[in-house]
Amino acid sequence: MAKSICTALREGALEGELAPALTIKDSIASPFGLQVFDHVLSQLFSSILAGKSPSQGLILVSFSRSPSFYLELLKNKGISVASSDKRIQILDCYNDPLGWKDQLVEISSTVTVFREVKHMDKLFNSIIELGRGLVGGGKIRFSISIDSVDEMLRWASVSSVARLLSNLRSHEQISSIFWLLHSDLHKARVTAVLEYLSSMVASLEPSHQLANGQRGDLENFALIEHNSKNGKFHVRFKKRNGRVRVMSEEVHMEQSGINFTPLSSEGAINQGLVPKVQFNLQLSEKERIDKANVVLPFEHQGDNGKPLQIYDGRRSLVDSKQERAVAVEKEESDSQRGEIIYYRDSDDEMPDSDEDPDDDLDI
Amino acid sequence: MATAKTRTSSFSRNFSTAVASLGSGLKCGPNGTVFVSSGIPDLDKILGGGFSLGSLVMVMEDAEAPHHMLLLRNFMAQGLVHSQPLLYASPARDPRGFLGTLPSPAASKDDKSREPDPDQEKDLRIAWQYKKYFGENQLNFDGQRDGKHEYSNEFDLRKPLERHLINARCIDCVSIQDSSDLSTLQDRCATFLSQLPRNDGSICCAGRIAIQSFCAPHCAHSNMEWEMLSFIRSLKSMVRSSNSVAVITFPPSLLSPSLCKRWQHMADTLLSVKAIQDEDKELAQLLTGYQDMVGFLNVHKVVRFNTQVPLILEATTFSIKLQKRRYLVLECLNQAPVDGSSGTSYGMSGSCSKTGNLDF
Numbered sequence: 001m002a003k004s005i006c007t008a009l010r011e012g013a014l015e016g017e018l019a020p021a022l023t024i025k026d027s028i029a030s031p032f033g034l035q036v037f038d039h040v041l042s043q044l045f046s047s048i049l050a051g052k053s054p055s056q057g058l059i060l061v062s063f064s065r066s067p068s069f070y071l072e073l074l075k076n077k078g079i080s081v082a083s084s085d086k087r088i089q090i091l092d093c094y095n096d097p098l099g100w101k102d103q104l105v106e107i108s109s110t111v112t113v114f115r116e117v118k119h120m121d122k123l124f125n126s127i128i129e130l131g132r133g134l135v136g137g138g139k140i141r142f143s144i145s146i147d148s149v150d151e152m153l154r155w156a157s158v159s160s161v162a163r164l165l166s167n168l169r170s171h172e173q174i175s176s177i178f179w180l181l182h183s184d185l186h187k188a189r190v191t192a193v194l195e196y197l198s199s200m201v202a203s204l205e206p207s208h209q210l211a212n213g214q215r216g217d218l219e220n221f222a223l224i225e226h227n228s229k230n231g232k233f234h235v236r237f238k239k240r241n242g243r244v245r246v247m248s249e250e251v252h253m254e255q256s257g258i259n260f261t262p263l264s265s266e267g268a269i270n271q272g273l274v275p276k277v278q279f280n281l282q283l284s285e286k287e288r289i290d291k292a293n294v295v296l297p298f299e300h301q302g303d304n305g306k307p308l309q310i311y312d313g314r315r316s317l318v319d320s321k322q323e324r325a326v327a328v329e330k331e332e333s334d335s336q337r338g339e340i341i342y343y344r345d346s347d348d349e350m351p352d353s354d355e356d357p358d359d360d361l362d363i
Numbered sequence: 364m365a366t367a368k369t370r371t372s373s374f375s376r377n378f379s380t381a382v383a384s385l386g387s388g389l390k391c392g393p394n395g396t397v398f399v400s401s402g403i404p405d406l407d408k409i410l411g412g413g414f415s416l417g418s419l420v421m422v423m424e425d426a427e428a429p430h431h432m433l434l435l436r437n438f439m440a441q442g443l444v445h446s447q448p449l450l451y452a453s454p455a456r457d458p459r460g461f462l463g464t465l466p467s468p469a470a471s472k473d474d475k476s477r478e479p480d481p482d483q484e485k486d487l488r489i490a491w492q493y494k495k496y497f498g499e500n501q502l503n504f505d506g507q508r509d510g511k512h513e514y515s516n517e518f519d520l521r522k523p524l525e526r527h528l529i530n531a532r533c534i535d536c537v538s539i540q541d542s543s544d545l546s547t548l549q550d551r552c553a554t555f556l557s558q559l560p561r562n563d564g565s566i567c568c569a570g571r572i573a574i575q576s577f578c579a580p581h582c583a584h585s586n587m588e589w590e591m592l593s594f595i596r597s598l599k600s601m602v603r604s605s606n607s608v609a610v611i612t613f614p615p616s617l618l619s620p621s622l623c624k625r626w627q628h629m630a631d632t633l634l635s636v637k638a639i640q641d642e643d644k645e646l647a648q649l650l651t652g653y654q655d656m657v658g659f660l661n662v663h664k665v666v667r668f669n670t671q672v673p674l675i676l677e678a679t680t681f682s683i684k685l686q687k688r689r690y691l692v693l694e695c696l697n698q699a700p701v702d703g704s705s706g707t708s709y710g711m712s713g714s715c716s717k718t719g720n721l722d723f
Contacts, residue, residue, distance in 0.1 A: 162580035163540070170455075192616045193580040196426040242428040242657040243641040 001235045001247040002036075002260045005200060006043040008237070010053045012141060012175030019169045022178035023194050026204040030231040032251060033204060034065075035258045037180045041070075041145055042077045044176075048087055048143065049079065055175035057134040057142040059127055061091045063151035067111045089130050093117050093151070117152070120160040124167060131173060141175035144168060149179045149194060150186070158190055165197050204251065205232045229253045233260060386568045388445030389416075390514050394669040399447070399569050399608055400515035402437030405693035407515050409681065410665050411674055414608045414632065416569055417561070418666045419599045421630035422612040424576065428638035430658045430683055431612040433691055435573050437518050438610055440465040442571040444516055444524075448533035450555045450572045452548055454579040458536040461575075462529045466518040469690065519689045539574075543583045545594045548574075552598055556605040570607035572598075577613040588622050595629050631666035636683070651697045656682040660693055 005022060013019040024040070026033030041060070047053045060070060067090040074080075074088075092113045096104055099115035112130060116122045131142045146152070152161050168174055183191045183203075195201050206227040230252050237245040252259040385391065390398045390412060398413035407413040414420055424431040442449050443465065451458055537551050552572060559570045577595075578585050585591075595611065602609045615623045615635075627633055637659040640646065647653040660681045665674040681693040 157586075159580055159583060159585050162585075166581045189617065189619070192426070196580060196614060196617060236427065238427050238638075239641060242430055242638060244427045244638045245641040 001202075001233060001249045002039065002043075004237070004247065005202060005235060006040060006047070008200060009040070009044050009143065009176040009178060010047045010055075012054050012143070018199070019171075019174045020176045020200065021165070021169055021198040022176075022200045022202060023198040024178065024180045024202050024204075025183045025191065025195075026180075027182065027184040029206045030204040030227065031182075032231055032253060032258065033180050033182060035253065036202065036204065036233070036251070037145075037147070037178075038073055039258050040178060042074065042079065044143060044145070044178075045074065045088060046077075046079055053143075053175070055141050055143040056087070057131065058088045059091060059131050059134065059142060059144045060088065060147070061093060061123075061127065061144065062147040063093045063097070063117075064148040066094050067092045067108075071108065071110070086134065089134050091126060091130055093123075094147075097151075097155070118155045120152075120156045120164045123152075124164050127168065128171065128173075135173075137173075139172070141173050143175050144177040146177070146179035149181050153186065153190065158193055162193055162197060165194075169197070199238045201236045203234050203236075205234065207232055207250070232263075385566055386445075388441070388447060388514060389566060389569055394667075396668045397566060397569070397606075399571070400441050401434070402439075402441030402516070402518060403434070403691055403693065404515045404517060405681075405691075406434075406660075409662060409676065409693065410632065413515070414610075415666055415668055416566070416606050416608060417603045417668070418608060418631035419595075419602055419629070420608065420610045420632040420634065421626065422610065423627075423633070423635035424612050424614040425636055425638045425658070426614050426616050428636065428658050430636040430638070430660070431575075433520070433683070434634070434636070435575055435610065435612060436465050436520070437691060438571065439573050440467070440518055440524055441516060443528045443531065443534070444468055446531070446533065447568060448535075448555065448558065448570040450535045450537070450552065450570070451575075452537040452539050452551075452573070453575040454538070454540045454582050456538055456540060458538055462534070462536070463523060465524040465529065466520045467522040467524045468516040469519040469522075517690055520685065520691065521689050539577075539584070540579075540582050544587070545584055545590055549594055549597060553601060556601045556607055559606045561604055561606050566606050568606070570605070572602070572607060572609035574609070574611045577611050578617055579614070580617055585617070588619070592622065592625055592629070595626060599629060599631070627663070630664060633662075633664040635661045635663060637661065639682075650682070652682070652684070652694070655684045655686075657685055658683045 008020050009022060011020075022040070024033050024036050026036070041058075044053075045058050048055055048058055060067075062070060070090060088110060090111045092111050095101075096113060096115055097117040104113055112126075114123065114126055127144060131144070135142045149161065149165075152164075165177070165179075168177055179194075181191065181194055207230050208223045208227060230250065233249045233251045235245075235247045235249075237247070239245055248263050249260045250263055252261065385397065388399060390400075392398045392412045392415065397416045398407075399416060400407050400413045401410070422431050422434055439449055439451065439462075451461070453461060455461065535551065535555060537548055539545075539548055542548065555570065555572065559568065578591060598609055598611075613626065615626075618626070639656055639658050643653075650656070660683050662676060662679045662681070665676070667674050678695050680696055682696055684692045684694060686692045
């Protein structure tokens with residue numbers, strides 16, 4: 001799923017379409033959003049450098065982390081920023097977002113400081129300008145990644161942030177865009193707005209849901225610890241034909257970074273639409289045990305490889321135990337001479353009944 | 364004399380005289396109402412004739428699928444084919460661009476094979492849900508088959524509408540993104556509707572208003588709840604006293620629940636569209652034809668003017684399919700036998716609130 005996201009972002013928008021937009025959503029229960037963001041960022045940037053994408057450059061708008069962090073990150077991933085100077089530009093909204101400082105030491109040529117985060121339209125203009133400076137004008141496209149939309153929502157209203165994002169999506173030079181959101185910092189409506197504006201929603205959830213009251217329990221420590229390094233990664237794609245593709249993966253945090261693996265256990269993702277059907281084809285545990293205890297009639301005994309003990313249904317099980325030993329011996333001695341092949345007519349046929357089976361026909 | 368009374372029976376009068384007094388694209392309905400087509404023949408059938416003139420239709424969008432655009436496109440295109448004036452408002456900066464995506468009427472009726480396969484009728488068929496087979500034998504209730512005066516057209520979504528229809532003077536486009544209050548939109552609607560007053564005489568022409576994604580988050584007015592509600596109320600009253608139909612689409616997930624309920628009550632006719640999950644094995648087992656479906660359409664409320672008798676539909680959920688990727692088709696759902704004792708909540712789990720109720 002992480003691969004499909006990266007592929008979708010890499011491929012970008014078709015002519016006349018809005019750019020694909022990804023929301024990475026996490027919460028305190030599963031706080032790996034930043035790591036997923038880093039992963040997607042490095043994947044997208046390496047594809048841009050390798051020329052696999054119609055996008056020629058990447059603009060990173062960093063709110064929650066310093067630009068030097070990102071330069072380090074890319075260096076550690078083996079992507080040298082010095083040679084790729086022409087492909088990435090970072091808009092620094094971290095060091096001096098409100099313009100309080102008089103002078104700032106310039107970090108590198110790839111970083112541009114932005115001082116007016118309260119004005120979304122100025123931010124829009126700066127992003128576009130930076131992008132145009134990177135790839136040129138005309139029809140050449142570039143991608144955008146926004147470190148954290150939460151910071152933007154601190155300074156500006158939801159509708160202006162929404163307007164910025166939708167204008168970016170509909171700009172003809174933008175190939176793809178993605179952003180990070182911590183969903184528990186906002187009201188539900190804000191998350192709904194950002195999901196409305198995006199074409200892919202990736203959400204991180206804990207592998208084991210803990211009830212609130214259980215937090216302090218020692219027994220759940222193992223679960224909590226498991227949750228701190230692992231989680232579930234769900235993605236909802238809005239496809240072009242109007243259908244929604246839902247996919248899931250497991251995510252593991254390791255020293256080297258983040259790892260995505262397919263889901264290990266079966267999970268019922270969509271249960272909502274299936275109504276109860278009249279036929280219950282599943283067996284409950286009790287039913288399974290009872291089924292194993294049922295003694296089968298003639299023709300099915302010996303099916304599971306046990307030695308054949310004929311139970312003809314006439315006597316109760318207890319009585320026939322003594323008979324069985326005799327019957328088995330008899331059976332072995334009889335096997336040379338002949339066999340009794342019995343085809344049962346019906347299950348409720350009384351053995352040795354004198355009744356005429358045609359009696360119950362109602363003509 | 365007032366307009367001829369129509370009776371809903373299988374004996375139908377020859378309506379040639381009555382229709383002549385109405386403009387093109389209009390049809391008489393029961394109880395003195397007049398219908399315009401929604402642009403989707405299946406939807407017209409479901410609603411009992413089409414959208415009633417003077418009604419406010421609201422469509423609840425699904426944030427995950429663009430099906431409301433399909434409905435709007437067909438609605439607008441139908442109006443332009445009949446040269447009905449159109450007012451289109453959308454949150455885009457340039458709403459005119461959307462007009463380029465309107466579909467054109469389908470070329471000929473032979474393309475779509477809706478006739479039952481003649482071979483099938485030779486053998487004995489046991490129909491599980493026999494009612495769906497009746498539709499094939501029903502006569503089309505549109506009286507006239509004349510190309511120009513056809514009430515409702517089948518639209519080919521792959522063919523764009525002819526240029527001269529899009530450039531007609533009767534189209535007005537408004538962008539609702541930047542206006543901080545809704546007074547501009549309200550004034551434009553008022554001017555538009557003043558051209559179409561309702562008199563007792565014959566109706567020569569009907570107008571259409573289409574407002575797309577009314578509370579979209581990037582609009583400046585999207586957090587002004589009471590202003591939006593009062594706009595809808597005033598639009599409803601203006602539409603009621605004019606010869607027009609207004610269609611408003613909105614995403615309910617972006618509204619507070621109480622506001623969403625108020626808007627739903629405001630609507631005369633209420634529809635909703637829902638996305639369908641791709642590669643859902645359970646749904647594929649449950650519904651036949653799942654592969655061709657692109658979404659669901661729910662009909663919540665249908666307006667009935669001048670009568671106390673409500674319209675009760677047999678089924679309220681329909682699947683949206685694109686036949687040959689061109690023609691929008693609505694079909695009843697066919698499903699496996701369902702446990703009747705489960706009542707209204709068909710095994711719904713609380714977490715899947717997006718999918719909603721499927722009512723067969």
